[in-house]
Amino acid sequence: MQQQLFQQSQEPWTWVKGYLNSRQQSLLLTEAEAYPYERPEVTVYGKAHKIPRTQIWFGDEGVEYKYSGLLVVPTPWPYYANRLRHQLSKDFGFVSNGVLVNRYAGGRDCMGWHADDEDELVPGSDIASVTLGEGRDFVLRHNDTGEKRILHLESGDLLLMHYPMQQTWQHSLPKRLKQEGTRWNFTFRQLIPGFHAGD
Numbered sequence: 001m002q003q004q005l006f007q008q009s010q011e012p013w014t015w016v017k018g019y020l021n022s023r024q025q026s027l028l029l030t031e032a033e034a035y036p037y038e039r040p041e042v043t044v045y046g047k048a049h050k051i052p053r054t055q056i057w058f059g060d061e062g063v064e065y066k067y068s069g070l071l072v073v074p075t076p077w078p079y080y081a082n083r084l085r086h087q088l089s090k091d092f093g094f095v096s097n098g099v100l101v102n103r104y105a106g107g108r109d110c111m112g113w114h115a116d117d118e119d120e121l122v123p124g125s126d127i128a129s130v131t132l133g134e135g136r137d138f139v140l141r142h143n144d145t146g147e148k149r150i151l152h153l154e155s156g157d158l159l160l161m162h163y164p165m166q167q168t169w170q171h172s173l174p175k176r177l178k179q180e181g182t183r184w185n186f187t188f189r190q191l192i193p194g195f196h197a198g199d
């Protein structure tokens with residue numbers, strides 16, 4: 001497989017362009033088109049609104065994820081998403097027990113500035129992000145210097161976000177109103193099982 005690695009030693013991420021070949025992309029994309037996505041309502045500054053994209057959380061039993069005060073129980077792993085998790089483990093020793101799939105139906109769908117630093121994530125663990133479909137700009141901003149970096153993530157690209165990137169950078173997927181295609185993003189994560197038991 002042809003792969004280009006772009007890792008600058010001072011940056012806590014690794015961008016693997018073309019990590020998935022076209023056959024792997026199309027198998028996963030066909031599966032992802034059929035996922036039963038949801039558009040949860042979140043409360044920000046006391047105001048409820050629907051998120052500007054749809055999503056679904058897959059994971060091992062008991063691996064629950066809390067999203068803006070909402071506890072999400074995992075849906076069992078679908079076949080190709082699970083294969084990709086094992087491929088990541090084989091290729092990079094990257095272990096995960098859940099994946100959040102976000103679906104952006106055109107350039108109006110987006111994700112605001114945040115870091116993936118929830119308490120239920122295993123401390124020190126990495127996050128692996130795989131993109132399918134429409135290419136979009138993924139923007140990073142350093143917490144202290146404000147430095148911005150734009151990575152144009154395309155179908156099949158893998159972005160490994162290494163510890164402690166979530167403590168030093170935020171990221172976002174800004175609107176791109178001229179773009180119409182659908183983009184899927186899979187973020188594989190390692191959560192502490194049963195973290196929310198008794199919530």
Ligand SMILES: O=C(O)CCC(=O)C(=O)O
Pocket residue numbers: 100102111116129138171173185187
């Ligand atoms: O869609 C993306 O590339 C980013 C997704 C993301 O940041 C997240 O799921 O936390």
Ligand SMILES: [Fe+2]
Pocket residue numbers: 114115116171
């Ligand atoms: Fe994120």
